[in-house]
Amino acid sequence: MNCKQANENISIREVLESFSLFPSKDNAKSAFYHAIDREERTPSLVVNFTKNTAFDFGTGMMYDNVSIVQAIKRCSVSDALEYLSRFDFPYKKPSVTEAITAEKKNEILEVKEVSHPALLDYLKSRKLESQKSALSEVHYRINDKRYFGLGFKNDSGGYEIRSRFSKICLGKKDITTIKNNSENLKVFEGFTDYLSLKILEPEKTPSDYLILNSVAMVHKTSGLFGNYKSVEMYLDNDRAGEQCRDSILKIFPEADDRSNEYFPHQDLNDFLISQEEKTLENKLEKNQTAIHESEENQNIYRRKR
DSSP states (O other): OOHHHHHHHSOHHHHHHHTTOOOSEEOSSEEEEOOSSSOOSSOOEEEETTTTEEEETTTTEEEOHHHHHHHHHTOOHHHHHHHHTTOOSOOOOOOHHHHHHOOOOEEEEEEEOSOOHHHHHHHHHTTOGGGGGGSEEEEEEETTEEEEEEEEEOTTSOEEEESSSOEEEESSOOOEEEOOSOSEEEEESSHHHHHHHHHHSOOSSOOEEEEOSSGGGGGGOTTTGGGOSEEEEEOOSSHHHHHHHHHHHHHOTTOEEOGGGGTTSSSHHHHHHHHHHHHHHHHHHHHHHHHHHHHHHHHHHHHHO
């Protein structure tokens, strides 16, 4: 894939959705997003669907698919093209007439208990198979094509959808709050980190939980923190996580940043996976040691005979 193919054959909306970035308002021809490189109350990044580009009114920067991936991931052109290579479906820029009449059809077909082998394998790869009851298996349709994924419900009834191939939101984008009448609130960027902490640190007395479902949703949380005596933040160890942390600290200065506990891993789920791998390595090492000791004991016995 070259730059021309990446910019012409992939929808910039789909690229933004892959980073859990969704419009604050949109219509058939364009959509407004919050800036990708700073916190702001009023969205200033406008996406033009007929041109398949984005323009930041705050900085004057124009983006296509390649450059917006570079800006978000802070990577080279070749790395951006590698990231974009996952989008293997063709995209045709709509004409002005098509943009006015086009309507993206997203429809949830079925929500049920997680049972599909592909989703169970995905959970196993993230070391989250024990938490499948907190998720749903969601079958859905986008523009007459059928898909399925793991669904995590938000406060507006929408679903965060995850699988090996998808990272989107069906329905209205929103945060997820889980309340247990606690005076402590734990904050996460996504549901995989929330589920990872439940495995790493099982709580006898559950806290209340806030899952942002995207750092861009932090602006919706300002009224929540006043209800708590303590707030713990389990955010990613990257630039977006730092910006989100700073936004929360402005609202609740006493909030406790827990990201050092899993540094240098990017997030809690990466840390969980690494811990599981270490446990497996230790078990293998112990087994090998036991086998070696058994062989030594057998040799000693033979020599004595």
